[in-house]
Amino acid sequence: MAGYPQHAFAVAPMMDWTDSFCRRFHRRLTSRALLYTEMVTSAAIRFGDRPKLLGFSPDEQPVALQLGGSDPGELAEAAAIGEAFGYVEINLNCGCPSDRVQSGRFGACLMREPDLVADCVAAMKAAVSVPVTVKCRIGVDDQDPEQSLDVLADAVLQAGADALWVHARKAWLKGLSPKENRDIPPLDYDRVLRLKQRLPEVFIGINGGIATLDDAERLLAVGLDGVMLGRAAYHDPGLLASVDRRIYGVDQPDTDLFDAVDAMRPVIAEHLAAGGRLGQVTRHMLGLFHGRPGARAWRRILTEGGVKAGAGLEVLDAALAAVRRPERAAVA
Structure with missing residues (x-):
């Protein structure tokens, strides 16, 4: 885990939700949690309005930029631009199951192409000095999660990835909507824990179905390095008021x-x-x-x-x- 800050708690990247105003609000509740942008595609950064896409307020830090894409050169360019804007981490999305993402050959469908993901990570690592991380599922469709997660993890870690954030569900690319993919595939926290046990020196964070800080504390207690909350933190942001004390051990009252x-x-x-x-x-x-x-x-x-x-x-x-x-x- 050397080289990766100990982000024990993160608020997940969520499309249409975790914009700059959301992050500024969440930061008023917790000073320590790692906050993520919405996913931004590397092509949008290359050709679009960069200040509009990437601009953020310094009072949001620490903030990580999540990228979507599958072209190593384009991702490297986008990562370097993101670092120049001030993001403390660049994260590659290998977990989103939406049709739009699949048509662009990025997101969860990249679980099927671990060598390509490794090439993307290597290119990004060569372009930036901040940590490069990967957010993935345990597998897609008919993949065996025991094999698919290990293969992807080993490939990206060999390429230099600093951490893995794992959504502890499969993604079904055909037959389930993105919303259904957040609920219907069963959670398998034990699979993520086995990955951590196999890779004790690697930062392994977990995401998916974590609804309370009690849940988060239990997952940290069994040996995982980080917990990432999505919808629970968005719909009940008041829980973030206790994060600094309960997760980071800061000796101070919870945020009013x-x-x-x-x-x-x-x-x-x-x-x-x-x-x-x-x-x-x-x-x-x-x-x-x-x-x-x-x-x-x-x-x-x-x-x-x-x-x-x-x-x-x-x-x-x-x-x-x-x-x-x-x-x-x-x-x-």
Whole structure:
């Protein structure tokens, strides 16, 4: 694990969700977790609007860039550009099962081409000084996970990969939608643990179906090096408030959720002043008070008010008041 920072907890890359506003919000809740971008294709970086695709705020760090692609030279160029933008890690997507990804010959279908993935990793490693990692599944379709995961892992590690993040499910490229691929293939945490036991010196992180910090702590306790939460962290971001204390052992109180909202005010004000819409930021905050009195009103006010023309911080204030009201009543 030499050369790879000890990122014991990460928030997964999620298309249409983990944009810069999402990451800035999550960073207000945890200072230590590794945050990932949405997947960006190497072709988009080569030909597209790089500041729009790759720009981020320094207060999001540490942030990793996830790339999609299968052309070693193009990925190397994209990785170097990503490093120049300031990302602390470049991750290659070998786990996404969407049709669009398959048609571009990247994502989970690359599990079938371990030699090509190794060539991509080697090219990226030669182009950057930051860690290069791979996020994969345990296999695809009719592959035997006992063989497919080992073959891919050995190939990319020999090529210089610094870490593996493994979604502990197969991906079915035919017959299941991307959404179904997140739920229907059974989880196999033991398969990922066997990989770690075979490769004790390699950073092996696990992803898939991890819903709580209790789950995360159990997986770390059995010997895995990192845990990655996706939908659970997005839909219930309040759990991130305990990450620094529970996962990293930081001796400090958990982040106050109201303080996290207040810390987003300058971000929202800046975005509004630039002509942006409130809902573009607050959509990532809807689940913050999950399970607490007033949570439904919080979501409703932000959802309905955030899309209205001219909506500003007064909508956020109204949503906060809806949460604080039942809490004050309980104290009284």
